[in-house]
Amino acid sequence: MERIDHIAERLDHLIDRVEQLLPPAPPPVDWEAAIAFAWVPASGHRGALEPLPATHGIRLASLQHIDRQKTAAVRNTRQFLAGLPANNVLLSGARGTGKSSLIKALLNEYAADGLRLIEVEPQHLVALPAIVRAISDRPERFILFCDDLSFEDNDPSYKALKAALDGSVAAPPDNLLIYATSNRRHLLPEYFSENEQTRVVDGEIHPGEAVEEKISLSERFGLWLSFHPFDQQHYLNICAEWIAAMSPGHPPAEAEWRADALRFALERGSRSGRVAWQFARDWVGARGLD
Secondary structure (H helix, E strand, O other): OHHHHHHHHHHHHHHHHHHHHOOOOOOOOOOOOOOEEEEEEOOOOOEEEEEOOOOOOOOHHHOOOOHHHHHHHHHHHHHHHOOOOOOOEEEEEOOOOOHHHHHHHHHHHHHHHOEEEEEOOHHHHHHHHHHHHHHOOOOOEEEEEEOOOOOOOOOHHHHHHHHHHHOOOOOOOOOEEEEEEEOOOOOOOOOHHHHOOOEEEOOEEEOOHHHHHHHHHHHOOOEEEEEOOOOHHHHHHHHHHHHHHHOOOOOOOHHHHHHHHHHHHHHHOOOOHHHHHHHHHHHHHHHHOO
């Protein structure tokens, strides 16, 4: 009996020493401090949700030439806020065409209705179970926002996201949806050699297992929204929108800035909405110094 007591005492001392080495528990989340939060990792898979007091003020009305994508995203988000069935969303396509901006604008549009956003870097998706636990009893409705999503082979975050979307025995919380953006719809790298595994059975094409695995993740998003490059006129329309928004008083006529806008896009090699916004900031800001 004395030996057991001695072992128990030594275990208590060992536990005390281990506890001193562990990082302190994260402070409770101040849910009233902001409408957007970021997952900040610590050692291991630990971390905390931190409020983001300053968020991008973009509105849905400022996003042009993506009406179909806006309509679908707004409808899905309204279903979610109403407690109705709604889907996780994958926004994929050309860079700078409004994928991330659409999600930010949804937050601004519906924050008063209880919508909140949690931003998570792709490499930190292994923390999804901890995030789910943190919000499970909250009355707000949360979009987990993962920007520029892609994975390398054998990436542990890939399996964590796959399970969270539709691959776990535990049901996903009804107050959380995942909205992710990516430049490609299939989120893992694809190789030509994988197509050699494709086979034909009774006239039907069956992809190889590697291809099936890579397709399976994107298929777990119930809503796919595709974004396409803008043509020149769309680009100029977006420039006009941003110049008007940034110019106090009467906005300048297109003839004053059109040539500069086209030159700016040519130098950047892109006529995207992001480039239009950057041009407007450059052009309006420079004239403010005159």
